[in-house]
Amino acid sequence: MRRIVKTSLAAGCFAAGLAAAVVHQGAAPPAPVASPDAIALAPPGAAAVVAPSSADAWGGPRSGNEPTLSDRVVRYEIEATLDPKQHTVTGKEKLTWRNRSQQPVKSVYLHLYMNAFEGEQSTFFTEMRNEAAAFRSGVDIKDGEWGHIALSQVAQGGAKVPWTFVHPDNGPATDHTVVRFDLPQAVAPGASTTLDIDFLTQLPRVIARTGYFDSFHLVGQWFPKIGVLELPGERGATAPRWNAHEFHLYSEFYADFGSYDVKISAPKDYVVGAVGELQGAPVEKNGMLTHHYVQDDVHDFAWTADKNSGAPLEDTWTNPGSPQVKLRVLYPKEYVASAAPALKAAKDSLTYFSNTLGPYPYKTLTVVIPPHNATEAGGMEYPTFFTAEGYAKVEPGTLTADMLDFVTIHEFGHGYFYGILASNEFEEPMLDEGLNEYWDMRMMRDQNRPIHATTPLLKALGFAPKFKVFDYERGGSAREEPADPLGQHAWDRLQTIGPVYTRTATVMRDLEEKVGKPAMERAFKEYYRRWKFRHPSSADLRETLAEVTGQRDVVEQAFALHVYSANKVDDRLTSLTSVEQAPQPGTAEVGGKWVETTGKDADKKAEAAHEAWKKAHPKAKSGGPYPFLTTVTVRHYAAIVPQTLLVKFDDGSSETVQWTANERFHKFTWLKPAKAVSAELDPKGLYYIDASRLDNSRTLKADGSAAHRWGFDFAALAQLILSLIATV
Structure with a gap:
C-alpha cells in the first residue's frame, strides 16, 4: 500500500504526536468461547518476533527442486458474478485446506474483510473515529454506500457448518471481520478438508483499497479467506496457533500460499483484469463474459472491472532466471497519459528487483490505474496485480511524474516483500511496507531518480528544486520524538503507520552505510532466497543480515534501538x-x-x-x-x-x-x-x-x-x- 498522506498541516508528515493512541470504542466483545480443539489465537498484542524461526519452518527453504514454488496449503475455486448496477459480487467458493499440524483441527478461522465497511461499528471505523486527521484522502461513505460480505451457506461434505464471529484483538462486539467455523468433521493431522461456501459481497463506495465508483470496480478482500495455522518454531509460536486478526484501520493482510482458480462473470462491455493467467478467451453467455483466471503459489486474489477503460496497454518482459512476463496496464480514458509511464516504471522495477533480490517467478503482471474520484483504490498491491496512480498530464521532471513513477515502483515492490516473502502485515508491517520502501528508495537512488518539488507551471517559471530520495525519506521519519518501535503491530500506534515506511527505510539506509552496500545487497539476496514462499519474521531478517554481513553487533544494535524499541538518535x-x-x-x-x-x-x-x-x-x-x-x-x-x-x-x-x-x-x-x-x-x-x-x-x-x-x-x-x- 502506498504511504498514508495526512492532509492537515497540524498533523505534519508522519511527525511525532500525529494522533492519539487508538482506543476501541463501542460495545465490549462477548467473552470468547473456547474452540473445540483448544487451539489458541495469536494474542492481540502480537508484534515483532525476537526468536528466529526454526530451520524447517514452513517446510524449510525452497531449493527450486520442489514440484511447486510454495508449499500449497490452501486451494480456492471460486465462481463470481458482478452486478455492476448493485455493485455486488455473488460467489460460490470451494475452499480446500490442509492441516499442517500434528493434532486434529475441529475449528478454523476465516477473514470476512469486507465487513470492515458494513458500518461505523466495525473495528476499522471505530479506529478511524479516533484519528486526529483524515484517513488517506478523507473520503466518506454516504448513505447507501456501505459494503459487507454475507455468508448464505457453509458446508463440509454436505453437512452444515455453524459459525461464530470472534474478536481476536478485543475489538467491538459489532465487528464481523473474523469468523470461526466449528467443523462437523475434524481435520486429521496431514489431512485436508473442503468447505463449500456461498456468499454475497456488497462492495462499498471506494474509500480505502477496495470498492466501486460509477462503473469502476476494484474487488479486493472480497471472499471468505482462511487464517494461518502457525506451528511451533514459526514466527515465535511455541504451540499451534491460529493467526487471524480483525481488519484494523492501518493493518493489511496475512495468508497461506496456495492455488486460485477463479471464474469472473461481468457484462461483456466491461474490461476485466485479475491476479494470474487468463485461461483462454472469455466465454459469452446472456450478455455476460466469463473470464477464467488461474494462479498457483500466491496468497490472495483481486480483480477489477470497468466499462470506461481505454484499450489495455500490453507488453512483455524477459530477464535471466525469470519466465517471460506479460504486462498489461488498465487505465481510464482520462488518464491515458499515465499508461505508458506506468508501464515503463513496471518494467524497470521487474529488472531491478529481479537483479538485486531474485528472479520474478510469475508469468503475468497487471497494473490498474483507477479513474478520477476512485483514487483511494490506487496504491494497493496483490500478487501479480497492483493499482497505481493516474494523472491527465505527466511531464517529466515534475512532481506528478515522480509520484506516478514512485507509486508504481512501490506497489510492484510489494510483489516481493508482501507477495513472495509473505510476511505478516498485521503484526510486523515493517517487513513489508518498511523494507519495500527501503528497496524502492534504493532503486530510485541507483537509477538517479530524484524527487522534483515542482509543477509544470513552477518549472516554466524556473522553480524546480529536487531532492535525493533518502533525504526526502528522512524528512518524514519521526526523528525528533519516535514513539513506536518499527516492529510494533499495525494498530495501537501513537504515530500511526507512516514511520513504518519512512523510518524503516532510513534505518535500513543507515545500516547499509555501516556494513557497506555490497554486503547489504548480498544479505537481502540471501533473505529472499532463504525465505521466499515462506513467512519470515523480524528475527529471521535480523539473523540473515547479521550472518551474511558478518557484522552482528552493528545489526543487532540497529534492531535493538529501532525495531524492538523506539529510540531517538541525537x-x-x-x-x-x-x-x-x-x-x-x-x-x-x-x-x-x-x-x-x-x-x-x-x-x-x-x-x-x-x-x-x-x-x-x-x-x-x-x-x-x-x-x-x-x-x-x-x-x-x-x-x-x-x-x-x-x-x-x-x-x-x-x-x-x-x-x-x-x-x-x-x-x-x-x-x-x-x-x-x-x-x-x-x-x-x-x-x-x-x-x-x-x-x-x-x-x-x-x-x-x-x-x-x-x-x-x-x-x-x-x-x-x-x-x-x-x-x-
Whole structure:
C-alpha cells in the first residue's frame, strides 16, 4: 500500500504526536468461547518476533527442486458474478485446506474483510473515529454506500457448518471481520478438508483499497479467506496457533500460499483484469463474459472491472532466471497519459528487483490505474496485480511524474516483500511496507531518480528544486520524538503507520552505510532466497543480515534501538576551539628564583616569535612558532551509538577518531602545529536517523560551503509540501 498522506498541516508528515493512541470504542466483545480443539489465537498484542524461526519452518527453504514454488496449503475455486448496477459480487467458493499440524483441527478461522465497511461499528471505523486527521484522502461513505460480505451457506461434505464471529484483538462486539467455523468433521493431522461456501459481497463506495465508483470496480478482500495455522518454531509460536486478526484501520493482510482458480462473470462491455493467467478467451453467455483466471503459489486474489477503460496497454518482459512476463496496464480514458509511464516504471522495477533480490517467478503482471474520484483504490498491491496512480498530464521532471513513477515502483515492490516473502502485515508491517520502501528508495537512488518539488507551471517559471530520495525519506521519519518501535503491530500506534515506511527505510539506509552496500545487497539476496514462499519474521531478517554481513553487533544494535524499541538518535558537536599555545603571563622558578612574566612581556615575546617565523617561512599559509590546542566537545543527547569525528586543520591535515565509549559526552584534544578549520560528527552520513544534522559540525570561520547541510532538514518541510500537493 502506498504511504498514508495526512492532509492537515497540524498533523505534519508522519511527525511525532500525529494522533492519539487508538482506543476501541463501542460495545465490549462477548467473552470468547473456547474452540473445540483448544487451539489458541495469536494474542492481540502480537508484534515483532525476537526468536528466529526454526530451520524447517514452513517446510524449510525452497531449493527450486520442489514440484511447486510454495508449499500449497490452501486451494480456492471460486465462481463470481458482478452486478455492476448493485455493485455486488455473488460467489460460490470451494475452499480446500490442509492441516499442517500434528493434532486434529475441529475449528478454523476465516477473514470476512469486507465487513470492515458494513458500518461505523466495525473495528476499522471505530479506529478511524479516533484519528486526529483524515484517513488517506478523507473520503466518506454516504448513505447507501456501505459494503459487507454475507455468508448464505457453509458446508463440509454436505453437512452444515455453524459459525461464530470472534474478536481476536478485543475489538467491538459489532465487528464481523473474523469468523470461526466449528467443523462437523475434524481435520486429521496431514489431512485436508473442503468447505463449500456461498456468499454475497456488497462492495462499498471506494474509500480505502477496495470498492466501486460509477462503473469502476476494484474487488479486493472480497471472499471468505482462511487464517494461518502457525506451528511451533514459526514466527515465535511455541504451540499451534491460529493467526487471524480483525481488519484494523492501518493493518493489511496475512495468508497461506496456495492455488486460485477463479471464474469472473461481468457484462461483456466491461474490461476485466485479475491476479494470474487468463485461461483462454472469455466465454459469452446472456450478455455476460466469463473470464477464467488461474494462479498457483500466491496468497490472495483481486480483480477489477470497468466499462470506461481505454484499450489495455500490453507488453512483455524477459530477464535471466525469470519466465517471460506479460504486462498489461488498465487505465481510464482520462488518464491515458499515465499508461505508458506506468508501464515503463513496471518494467524497470521487474529488472531491478529481479537483479538485486531474485528472479520474478510469475508469468503475468497487471497494473490498474483507477479513474478520477476512485483514487483511494490506487496504491494497493496483490500478487501479480497492483493499482497505481493516474494523472491527465505527466511531464517529466515534475512532481506528478515522480509520484506516478514512485507509486508504481512501490506497489510492484510489494510483489516481493508482501507477495513472495509473505510476511505478516498485521503484526510486523515493517517487513513489508518498511523494507519495500527501503528497496524502492534504493532503486530510485541507483537509477538517479530524484524527487522534483515542482509543477509544470513552477518549472516554466524556473522553480524546480529536487531532492535525493533518502533525504526526502528522512524528512518524514519521526526523528525528533519516535514513539513506536518499527516492529510494533499495525494498530495501537501513537504515530500511526507512516514511520513504518519512512523510518524503516532510513534505518535500513543507515545500516547499509555501516556494513557497506555490497554486503547489504548480498544479505537481502540471501533473505529472499532463504525465505521466499515462506513467512519470515523480524528475527529471521535480523539473523540473515547479521550472518551474511558478518557484522552482528552493528545489526543487532540497529534492531535493538529501532525495531524492538523506539529510540531517538541525537548526537551533537557542541563546541570547537583551536587556541595557539603562546607564552602566558605568570611566574616560574628559574635557577632557584621566582621570575614573573607580565602580560606585556608575554605579548612582546609572542610578537617577536611570529615575526621571526614569518621571515623564515615567507610562503607559508598556515602554522606558526607555537602549536595549537584544538578541543572538540561532542554529546549524546539520546541513544548512545558509535560515532566518528573528523577534524580538519589549516595545513591540510586531518584527524579521525572513533567515539565508542558508553558515555554521554567527550572532549577530544589535539596539540598540533596547525590550527583547526572545522570539525564534523558522522562525516560519512551513517546516521540519517539523527534528529538533526545541523548540529553535527562546526567551523571556526564562516563557511558558505556548509550551507548544504540545511538540505537534510529542509527535506522535512519539503516532504510535507509535496504530500499536500499530491493530495489535490
